[in-house]
Amino acid sequence: MIQELVFQQSYYWLPLVGFLIGLLATIVGGGGASFFPPVLILIFHIQPQVAVATSLAAAVPVGLVGTASHYRNGNVNFPIGMAFGLAGIAGALLGAGISSLLRPEVLKTAFGVYAILLAGLMLLSNKPLAEGAEERQETYRHLSGGRKASISLFGIISGGFAGLFGTSGTAPAMAGLFILKLPLKLVIGTSVMIVLFNAISGLGSHLLLGQVDPVLTILLGTGAALGAFGGPIVLNKINVKKAEKKVKGLFILITLLVGVLMIAF
Numbered sequence: 111m112i113q114e115l116v117f118q119q120s121y122y123w124l125p126l127v128g129f130l131i132g133l134l135a136t137i138v139g140g141g142g143a144s145f146f147p148p149v150l151i152l153i154f155h156i157q158p159q160v161a162v163a164t165s166l167a168a169a170v171p172v173g174l175v176g177t178a179s180h181y182r183n184g185n186v187n188f189p190i191g192m193a194f195g196l197a198g199i200a201g202a203l204l205g206a207g208i209s210s211l212l213r214p215e216v217l218k219t220a221f222g223v224y225a226i227l228l229a230g231l232m233l234l235s236n237k238p239l240a241e242g243a244e245e246r247q248e249t250y251r252h253l254s255g256g257r258k259a260s261i262s263l264f265g266i267i268s269g270g271f272a273g274l275f276g277t278s279g280t281a282p283a284m285a286g287l288f289i290l291k292l293p294l295k296l297v298i299g300t301s302v303m304i305v306l307f308n309a310i311s312g313l314g315s316h317l318l319l320g321q322v323d324p325v326l327t328i329l330l331g332t333g334a335a336l337g338a339f340g341g342p343i344v345l346n347k348i349n350v351k352k353a354e355k356k357v358k359g360l361f362i363l364i365t366l367l368v369g370v371l372m373i374a375f
Contacts, residue, residue, distance in 0.1 A: 120154060121329055127153075128168055128333025135169075135334075136176035136302055136341025138361055144277035146330070148225070148368045151218060152375060158217040160323055162209055162276030163316035166309045167327040169272075171335035173306025177299075179342035185299025187292060190261070194283055194300075195307025197265025198272070202308050205273025206315030218372055221275050225369030228281050232362045261286055265304070272308035273315060279308045298345065 131145050146165035150156045156164070180186050209217060264286030272279035283304040287297040316322055 118154075121326065124154070124326065124329035125333030125336075128330040128335075129337035130333075132168075132172045132176075132334035132337025133340050133344070134337075135172050135305070136179065136338045137345050138298065138358075144225075144228075144275075144280065144365070145368065147221060147276040148372055150326075150330075151221075152371055156326070158214045158221070159209060159316075159321050160326070162217070162274075163313065163319075163321040164323060164326045164330060165276035166272065166313040166316060167322055168330040168334045169305055169309035170313060171331050172338045173302060173309050175335050175338035176302040176341060177306050179339060180299030180302055183299070183342050183346055185295045185342065185345070186303055187296050187300045188303070190287070190290065190292070191300040191303035193258070193261050194265040194268065194286065194304045197262040198269025198279065198283075198304065198308045199311040201266040201269030201271075202273035202279075202311030203269075203315050205270040205275075206312050206319070207273075209274045209276075209316075210319050210321070217275075222369045222372030222374075224271070224275060224277075225365050225372060227369075229362050229366035229369060231285075232281065232358065232365070257290065260289060264289075268304060269308045269311060272305075273312035276312070280305055295345070299342070 127149055131149070134145070146168055147158070147161045150161035150164060151158055177186060181188070212220065264282045268279035268282040268286075270279070271277055271282065280301045284297055284301050287300055292300065313322070
């Protein structure tokens with residue numbers, strides 16, 4: 111049973127935290143939303159299950175605003191994003207169910223291990239796109255059966271991580287998108303759309319389990335929505351190819367640090 115939260119003065123910082131993470135999520139892809147749970151747990155000392163549910167709730171406005179903004183800027187492959195998102199629904203429902211069965215300290219440690227493994231995988235795959243990839247913008251209809259199966263697999267895994275840990279589940283989704291050789295901006299924009307599917311699916315499950323705190327959701331989600339407006343604008347003003355390596359490197363470092371802190375504290 112989830113205990114009722116006592117409102118603390120520190121919660122007034124949540125809109126600012128939401129803004130910064132929402133901005134980050136729509137610049138680097140939905141993966142920025144994976145910082146919601148550790149911030150809520152480590153800084154605001156919110157119970158892991160509630161933090162997971164609140165994170166998914168905050169990721170919904172990030173996904174809505176970010177997807178709309180990226181779509182207007184031509185950064186979303188809608189058919190492929192839809193295929194990932196639909197596959198992720200099953201994973202998100204399963205992940206949320208498993209999350210409710212774990213003890214808080216186990217869920218917190220599991221998230222830390224997940225973050226460290228994720229940082230390692232990103233480091234191993236931290237390679238630039240292949241030559242000519244910027245011109246390959248395939249649609250779902252033209253993909254082979256094997257590549258469609260890969261989308262389903264990565265989509266289910268992505269949704270599962272979202273429901274279980276309250277993260278965006280973007281890493282598996284972005285891995286699948288990179289396998290399809292989409293341009294970087296399309297990978298980023300489409301991943302934000304996938305985050306939206308994952309967040310809605312996982313949030314629905316956690317709502318049924320009574321693990322969503324409305325006050326935390328409003329404070330964090332409002333800031334996240336405002337931050338999500340700015341990400342696509344910033345993305346279109348920078349040289350993505352030049353910034354890609356530095357952004358990925360910083361993201362990997364922060365993810366690794368988050369994993370260590372979640373296990374240690």
